[in-house]
Amino acid sequence: MSAEGERKIAWVSEWMPVLNGVRERLRQEGTVDGRRIAVILPIEPKTAYLASCLADAGAEVSVAFQGAMVHDDVAAGLAARGVEVFARQGSSHEEEIDYFREVLARRPEVVIDDRADVIRLAHTTHPEVLDTLLGASEETTSGVTALRAMEADGTLKVPCIAANDARCKYLFDNRYGSGQSVVNALLDATNLLLAGKRMVIVGYGWVGKGIARRARGLGAEVTVCEVEPFAALEAHHDGFEVAPLVDACATAEVVLTATGVRHALGPEAIDALPDGALLANAGGIDDEFDVTALRSAATATSRVREHVEEFRLGDDRSLFVVGQGVCVNLSAGEGHPAEIMDLTFSVQALSAGYLLQHARDLQPGVHPLPAEIDEAIARAKLQALGLRIDTLTPEQEAFLRGWEAFA
Ligand SMILES: NC(=O)c1ccc[n+]([C@@H]2O[C@H](COP(=O)([O-])OP(=O)(O)OC[C@H]3O[C@@H](n4cnc5c(N)ncnc54)[C@H](O)[C@@H]3O)[C@@H](O)[C@H]2O)c1
Incomplete structure (x- = not known):
């Protein structure tokens, strides 16, 4: 080994x-x-x-x-x-x-x-x-x-x-690293198609932004859920749908959490999810969605693929958790x-x-x-x-240090 x-x-x-x-x-x-x-x-x-x-x-x-x-x-x-x-x-x-x-x-x-x-x-x-x-x-x-x-x-x-x-x-790891590795891990773990899928991303910080862009690049219809007005506006101007979590979950086929907050995806949102929805967490907190509540609400669970667990719920829905609810790019991928x-x-x-x-x-x-x-x-x-960049000239540096030239 x-x-x-x-x-x-x-x-x-x-x-x-x-x-x-x-x-x-x-x-x-x-x-x-x-x-x-x-x-x-x-x-x-x-x-x-x-x-x-x-x-x-x-x-x-x-x-x-x-x-x-x-x-x-x-x-x-x-x-x-x-x-x-x-x-x-x-x-x-x-x-x-x-x-x-x-x-x-x-x-x-x-x-x-x-x-x-x-x-x-x-x-x-x-x-x-x-x-x-x-x-x-x-x-x-x-x-x-x-x-x-x-x-x-x-x-x-x-x-x-x-x-x-x-x-x-954070500019590279949280954004580009997570963007690629989270989406890769989700797709490798499920062997499913992202193009045309309705994906909800909870949290539009550096990690959420990276995932949203990569997912859109592969054809997902992305909706962002946020609690912070600037991040929500940024998502809107980046061209994503923005909606409250429970509304977005009602039609979600994939939900990814990236908040760093415990139970960001709580029971009400889980109740709203349609049959067959995939859930994965990209954030650093192990229970960003309430896996324990999901487990106790389930009438049966089974491992349907190496990194995918099915939770059968009493109301005839099944939800699929990818990567045990912990950082999916590390639990179901190599990071x-x-x-x-x-x-x-x-x-x-x-x-x-x-x-x-x-x-x-x-x-x-x-x-x-x-x-x-x-x-x-x-x-x-x-x-x-092998990339080269320019440097400020002494004149440009002097301009930035001074204030008179603004007049
Ligand atoms: N998977 C990875 O490899 C990886 C890499 C870097 C960071 N992380 C983790 O991912 C998480 C996010 O990191 P970040 O750098 O993007 O943080 P961030 O602070 O930049 O972004 C988090 C965003 O989530 C939003 N948010 C918080 N609670 C929310 C809620 N209940 N509903 C909706 N939105 C909510 C915040 O408003 C914020 O915009 C952290 O836990 C971090 O440790 C994971």
Whole structure:
């Protein structure tokens, strides 16, 4: 199994030139050498390659994640590369917490976290690890939201970099990465046609926008549901239908949630769905649609394809849940394309390096990745792509710094 995982990791490494450059720089400068880094990310080939790059640069790396988003062959391939892996596909919630505890027992100096899962665990049940933890770097929108809530109530005890909020991350990963990988996973899992289907997208943030555009490109009739007026207006001017959730669900053939909010698709909307509707979640919260309520309302459930579960309801309807209701591109697919994760994981590797060097100068709280690091990653990516851009002339720079010339 590890040979197949190794092939997958080796394949993506060819498409991540910026991360390869970051690895070399970290190695030459000794930034992570002998330092303990925990990587809490879905275990697929790109995350495995990030962990492996950090280990190559000298870090002691341990990795863990929840079972719905673990590819066992990749985990085995990563372990064969000398990284400690605590994860198993299909593991229970209790096992997942045990895996996180194993990682915390290694006393990481930096945690590259997802959804702030391990940082929250460290602050609630394992405060002793905070003595040696310098900081964390957070992968996703929902994790940054949780860290900001901790900061607001004074709970957060370490500096955390909002890696998600780096421009090299959300502009590409959340939008183009999710757009492609969520739609791919849905179609691969079901082997159905998107052209002509009525698709409802709940949440029109970066992730929702990416999915909506890709789905329209494949011929879906997309309706967007939002709670935020600017996002709804943006969807309207992007050419999508905008409607309240329950109205949109009445005719939906596919519903995708991308909100980061628990139960964004609640019982009323589920009741409105027609027979045969497909449900999938692209957001970072596991129960963006209420899978537990759906399960208890069902008279029978059955796995109809590897990643599709049928829920038969008492009113003669069947609904189909794709990817267990958790991030569908990771539970029923291999996640974002490697070229996109080249940016995200360069952000993460450099955030970890930055924390190792500067965390002691930072207050506990949520911090941005320094803009010059973000920009350097974008420039390295342009260079890797062979794309050149212009620079402002001294005269243009002077114009932007002044104000008299506006008259
Ligand atoms: N699948 C992936 O690979 C992937 C990648 C990046 C982010 N994410 C996750 O996807 C989610 C969305 O991320 P984002 O960056 O687009 O966030 P965002 O904050 O940019 O967008 C979320 C949108 O959802 C809307 N929303 C919130 N509650 C709603 C509700 N009840 N009904 C309708 N709309 C609602 C908000 O108004 C907002 O416009 C987060 O949980 C994030 O962690 C997933």
